[in-house]
Amino acid sequence: xxxxxxxxxxxxxxxxxxxxxxxxxxxxxxxxxxxxxxxxxxxxxxxxxxxxxxxxxxxxxxxxxxxxxxxxxxxxxxxxxxxxxxxxxxxxxxxxxxxxxxxxxxxxxxxxxxxxxxxxxxxxxxxxxxxxxxxxxxxxxxxxxxxxxxxxxxx
Amino acid sequence: xxxxxxxxxxxxxxxxxxxxxxxxxxxxxxxxxxxxxxxxxxxxxxxxxxxxxxxxxxxxxxxxxxxxxxxxxxxxxxxxxxxxxxxxxxxxxxxxxxxxxx
Numbered sequence: 001x002x003x004x005x006x007x008x009x010x011x012x013x014x015x016x017x018x019x020x021x022x023x024x025x026x027x028x029x030x031x032x033x034x035x036x037x038x039x040x041x042x043x044x045x046x047x048x049x050x051x052x053x054x055x056x057x058x059x060x061x062x063x064x065x066x067x068x069x070x071x072x073x074x075x076x077x078x079x080x081x082x083x084x085x086x087x088x089x090x091x092x093x094x095x096x097x098x099x100x101x102x103x104x105x106x107x108x109x110x111x112x113x114x115x116x117x118x119x120x121x122x123x124x125x126x127x128x129x130x131x132x133x134x135x136x137x138x139x140x141x142x143x144x145x146x147x148x149x150x151x152x153x154x155x
Numbered sequence: 156x157x158x159x160x161x162x163x164x165x166x167x168x169x170x171x172x173x174x175x176x177x178x179x180x181x182x183x184x185x186x187x188x189x190x191x192x193x194x195x196x197x198x199x200x201x202x203x204x205x206x207x208x209x210x211x212x213x214x215x216x217x218x219x220x221x222x223x224x225x226x227x228x229x230x231x232x233x234x235x236x237x238x239x240x241x242x243x244x245x246x247x248x249x250x251x252x253x254x255x256x257x
Binding site: 049052070071106107108109122123124125128129140 | 197243244
């Protein structure tokens with residue numbers, strides 16, 4: 001990350017408007033202001049939480065139903081074989097999200113796939129795990145859990 | 156740094172990647188295929204359609220005991236200069252000499 005100042009911009013800029021907003025809204029804080037270093041930190045937290053909350057998460061180019069890149073399309077296609085709910089995040093339209101995910105994993109390319117909170121890799125790795133039968137073991141209980149949920153909702 | 160810049164001007168990206176991977180990984184087999192043509196017109200490569208996408212098959216004893224994520228990281232780390240200078244994506248098959256037989 002390249003920041004000219006360790007504090008990310010002029011701390012005195014817009015002090016008045018920020019202070020007014022902070023006073024008006026207890027949920028707002030200077031840390032969450034856009035275009036500052038702190039906003040990247042909070043995005044980092046959002047990525048971390050996203051990874052934690054979604055058992056099958058893919059940061060990709062486009063969306064699962066409309067991938068914008070062959071590698072992302074391949075990864076989605078592989079995951080779809082297992083009937084698990086797939087949470088897809090498009091990084092093409094959000095450069096900050098893209099950089100934040102890259103910083104989180106220190107992995108240079110997309111797609112990036114997370115299963116049960118663990119980074120598993122990109123499309124080559126997911127395909128290889130699929131071919132070796134490793135993905136079945138890893139995703140098995142997620143698929144099962146989903147089926148049970150579906151059964152429970154059946155009248 | 157100057158020296159590596161000097162070579163990068165004359166060598167193709169594939170040749171530079173070969174040098175880096177071969178020497179660092181002591182590869183017993185190394186296939187590098189330029190598949191950039193398959194991605195021509197891709198949004199990310201419109202300005203520079205050359206040498207953006209490669210398939211790499213590499214066999215190295217250094218992959219022994221490393222999972223796939225670690226193996227790919229080793230390759231990515233060696234190619235970090237290339238990734239920051241227009242290399243867009245690599246498809247990696249990384250095996251150990253032992254795994255080749257299986």
